[in-house]
Amino acid sequence: MRRPKAWLILLALVVSATLSPARAQDRLNVVTSFSILGDFVRNVGGERVSVTSLVGPDGDVHVYTPAPADAKTIADAKLLVINGFGLEGWLPRLLQASGSKASIVTATQGIAPLKLGSDADPHAWQSVANAKIYVANIRDALMAADPADAGAFKANAENYLTKLDGLDREVRQAIAQIPPGRRKVISTHDAFGYFAAGYGIEFIAPLGVSTESEVSARDIAKIITQVKKSGIPAVFLENISDDRLMRRISAETGAKVGGTLYSDALTDEKGVAPTYIDMVRHNIKALTSALAN
Structure with missing residues (x-):
């Protein structure tokens, strides 16, 4: 039996990549303010999203100083996910500098904030019950930004929310x-x-x-x-x-x-x-x- 020619193999690979729903250029470009939000988005978005977190691993979002490259990162985003409750005090100026037209979702929407002195306590993700609200808000935002993949986002979110229910039981x-x-x-x-x-x-x-x-x-x-x-x-x-x-x-x-x-x-x-x-x-x-x- 003759082996397929190399060019036929290459053509098959190109066609496969072209038909793949997870092509990088087709992914929804999402930027999050810090790493925990980035993880939530990856769990809900799966292969259909490309995620960048401005404040990366082991970074302190409270005292973060944006770099010039961050303005371009936000300018290129389709969706920007933030915590809210005053956590990202550096963000308004960065948004202005970027000229971004990205849709902004505040992941804490629907959570009643605790107080730190006279200010809202921004660390709402430390309750797993609150983390589920973050995930639901992110799911809804992804579905609105990319209706064609809404079914996948919904299924991914349901799977992740089930894992969070189990995590909550573990903690208790x-x-x-x-x-x-x-x-x-x-x-x-x-x-x-x-x-x-x-x-x-x-x-x-x-x-x-x-x-x-x-x-x-x-x-x-x-x-x-x-x-x-x-x-x-x-x-x-x-x-x-x-x-x-x-x-x-x-x-x-x-x-x-x-x-x-x-x-x-x-x-x-x-x-x-x-x-x-x-x-x-x-x-x-x-x-x-x-x-x-």
Whole structure:
């Protein structure tokens, strides 16, 4: 039997690529403000979307400084997915500079915000129940932007929402293993208010600590007093913050370092939290390991 000629094989490959529904040039170009939103979009959009996150793995969206290339990235987008609740304070000027005509979806639409002082707490994704609202908003936006692929977006979203239901059950089962009196920790900044409200873990952010400012010696003394007075059994580092403060607090109070929690950013593919589900599972494992005994 004669082997097919090389040019026939090449022609077959070209035709196959031409007919493929997942061609790069046919994908919906979506830009998200940071990595967690990017993961939500990939789960709902699948191969029918091309996703770029402005703030990438282990990046701090609070203090992000846009690069000139970001304006072009947004200008080329069909859809821009943002968190809202004041998280992306740098975004309005970037939008103006880009001249973007992308449709903008605020993923927190429909979520009642908690408060951080007088401002909305933007970290709503830390509750899995809220994450499902993010996903529903993203699904609806993708369906509106690309009606031809609406069926695929809907099916992908239903599959992912089922996984999130299972994740929510995992978290509740894990928290139930922690004695009520030990369900309190100290973390680098106030990023876990929605997790606390949803699952009954008390997160105490050190007084005077944020990712946007340095902590004074007086602040550190207050934090140490706070930890001792509250009987906090563990302190946790965060992947977007300098860990020296938490380690000093641990050394001076006896509260053990429970590990690293992932709050505002995912890791890259080689890290422990490359997806939202991985992030939540990592966090709950760290919490139960530090607090259950």
